[in-house]
């Protein structure tokens with residue numbers, strides 16, 4: 001049981017607009033939000049002049065801080081979870097897949113025990129990016145690891161993960177994809193369209209079958225053509241679907257991001273990092289899926305120029321979202337916390353600053369830089385350098 005924590009006098013990012021108030025946390029939950037709260041003996045974070053919002057939730061991340069999720073070593077996930085709060089991340093989906101069905105099952109089985117663990121950022125479950133994706137849009141994934149959609153194979157993955165797969169990225173135009181989409185939805189996970197060469201019509205069939213989310217809109221999918229809108233136009237026009245935007249400035253130019261946001265609005269936009277293990281590292285090169293990658297700026301790419309993932313951390317994506325999309329801070333918190341909470345299936349307990357919700361908080365300064373992060377009521381990152389006092 002975590003101790004009592006009082007976050008005093010921050011400007012809170014609340015649904016009805018910013019408001020100066022205190023937040024009292026106890027037992028890992030928010031127990032009160034209001035003015036001049038009193039709690040003798042509580043640990044205090046003095047947030048005067050700082051902004052406080054719900055902690056960031058990243059539903060598409062492959063690692064960071066030198067730790068990769070393409071592993072059967074659960075200590076890598078735990079090490080990432082301990083590192084991520086410095087970027088304001090308080091929970092995440094482990095985005096992973098193996099090189100072949102046997103390895104995918106082994107990874108899911110090996111990592112399943114960390115789901116729900118709370119040493120730092122909380123592991124909310126898995127996002128399987130593949131293997132049922134289109135070889136024509138494989139992006140950074142080696143073509144040899146891709147699979148034809150199979151309900152039986154999906155059921156083996158779901159069992160290996162102990163039912164903790166929350167999101168599955170697939171290409172709806174592949175043979176057998178539609179029954180697979182229905183099976184994923186029946187299992188309570190989110191079928192997501194991505195790494196796809198679908199036409200507008202094929203995309204629509206996918207949405208009819210149950211696709212409700214789109215993995216990194218624009219990237220690794222058929223581009224827009226004036227006579228074949230493809231998955232991007234279909235996704236923008238599909239009111240039932242949320243869409244991921246990678247806001248690192250390298251994956252997508254700010255102008256198309258802004259265009260997409262104009263259509264999607266604050267309810268349907270989900271900011272994700274697609275971070276590699278190289279995120280937040282000094283290293284300028286590394287390996288991904290057995291190939292050498294080079295980092296320059298926010299971009300990590302293979303020798304042929306294929307972008308393999310982002311290295312800009314979540315707090316940078318948050319700042320970019322404000323700038324690129326032309327939104328205010330409270331709206332950016334919806335895109336980085338409340339909306340991803342729905343994808344991860346935790347909207348009932350995460351993504352909002354309300355009594356009863358998990359005490360997952362991020363404190364930002366006026367430059368929107370992370371000054372402190374609280375995970376389930378525990379201070380997981382303290383960059384305030386102010387005195388934490390007992391009243």
Ligand SMILES: [Zn+2]
Nearest residue numbers: 060095129274
């Ligand atoms: Zn990815």
